[in-house]
Amino acid sequence: MKKLHPIDVAGAVVTAALTGTTAASLVDHSVSTFVLLTVVLSMLSSGMTLTERVAKAATTELYRCSVEGCTVEIRATRNHAPERLAVLRDMATDHARHGSVAV
Numbered sequence: 057m058k059k060l061h062p063i064d065v066a067g068a069v070v071t072a073a074l075t076g077t078t079a080a081s082l083v084d085h086s087v088s089t090f091v092l093l094t095v096v097l098s099m100l101s102s103g104m105t106l107t108e109r110v111a112k113a114a115t116t117e118l119y120r121c122s123v124e125g126c127t128v129e130i131r132a133t134r135n136h137a138p139e140r141l142a143v144l145r146d147m148a149t150d151h152a153r154h155g156s157v158a159v
């Protein structure tokens with residue numbers, strides 16, 4: 057089961073508040089239900105996508121090769137064991153271990 061991250065909660069709260077405010081102001085301007093529904097749904101969906109991205113960035117470790125011109129990078133979520141993260145970091149940062157990539 058997915059653990060709820062504080063960012064997820066904050067993002068959901070902000071998304072719900074913004075969507076609610078927008079919907080309320082649209083109702084004031086007597087916008088049709090269909091338009092209202094479309095706006096609400098698209099706001100909810102982009103809010104959730106944004107939240108997901110932020111949450112992912114906050115829980116992801118990025119390891120890059122430091123050799124100039126080498127584009128090797130490894131992204132790993134932090135819920136891996138430290139030893140596993142260390143292996144991934146070594147693989148990404150030690151150019152000799154992925155040296156077949158042309159520089």
Ligand SMILES: [Zn+2]
Nearest residue numbers: 121123126151
């Ligand atoms: Zn490299």
